[in-house]
Amino acid sequence: MGTFHQDRGELHGITVVVETDASEVxxxxxxxxxxxxxxxxxxxxxxxxxxxxxxxxxxxxxxxWPRHRQVLIPSQSVASIRRLGEL
Amino acid sequence: xPYSPMLVRPMREELTSAGVKELTTAAEVDAWLAEKNGTAMxxxxxxxGCAAGAARPGARLALxxxxxxxxxxxxxxGQDLEATAKARAAFPDIPPSSPSIALLKDGELVxxxxxxxxxxxxxxxxxxxxxxxxxxxxxxxxx
Numbered sequence: 001m002g003t004f005h006q007d008r009g010e011l012h013g014i015t016v017v018v019e020t021d022a023s024e025v026x027x028x029x030x031x032x033x034x035x036x037x038x039x040x041x042x043x044x045x046x047x048x049x050x051x052x053x054x055x056x057x058x059x060x061x062x063x064x065w066p067r068h069r070q071v072l073i074p075s076q077s078v079a080s081i082r083r084l085g086e087l
Numbered sequence: 088x089p090y091s092p093m094l095v096r097p098m099r100e101e102l103t104s105a106g107v108k109e110l111t112t113a114a115e116v117d118a119w120l121a122e123k124n125g126t127a128m129x130x131x132x133x134x135x136g137c138a139a140g141a142a143r144p145g146a147r148l149a150l151x152x153x154x155x156x157x158x159x160x161x162x163x164x165g166q167d168l169e170a171t172a173k174a175r176a177a178f179p180d181i182p183p184s185s186p187s188i189a190l191l192k193d194g195e196l197v198x199x200x201x202x203x204x205x206x207x208x209x210x211x212x213x214x215x216x217x218x219x220x221x222x223x224x225x226x227x228x229x230x
Binding site: 013014015029062063064065066083084085 | 135138180181182183184199201202203204206207208
């Protein structure tokens, strides 16, 4: 059974980890990733240097709480983006 | 906003035709969860093809295993809202995601596959994960 989603790129609908140049780590479901940046839905963020590994470990095991319904991470801030399922 | 019931019906039937009991109300979820004995699997079904497109056929494949859980049920996220909320409330430490799959033994959660562990994987890969878990947790259950 297929999806009703339009083609929004290969990461659309995929849960990703986005690291920023401000040392933030966002985890959420990618809606779009293009020249404007990365739009995540149902996302959570970790902003402190301490606890980063624990945040990612927990996210990798069970996912994240949807503390941010939607967020745009500007492209100039994005340091890396990868699939959470590959951690 | 929920999709049209007509559009969603095949996604429901993909599981119910494999013997999955669909729970559409909070009361049905309560009653299903109240049974504690043995092994059980609860599938959070979803319209999203990004992951549910593998979740449903993966679950169907896994249910062909001789070690399949004794009881298998589903709720449909985004469609049966109260039932889904009730099911998620049973696992308060686990962030909501759909599709996702929970395996219970004697009423306790013993294994969980969140959405991001389904994304990008094939039905066969998911079925392999599930049947491995079935084998581990059904060992002490008398069929």
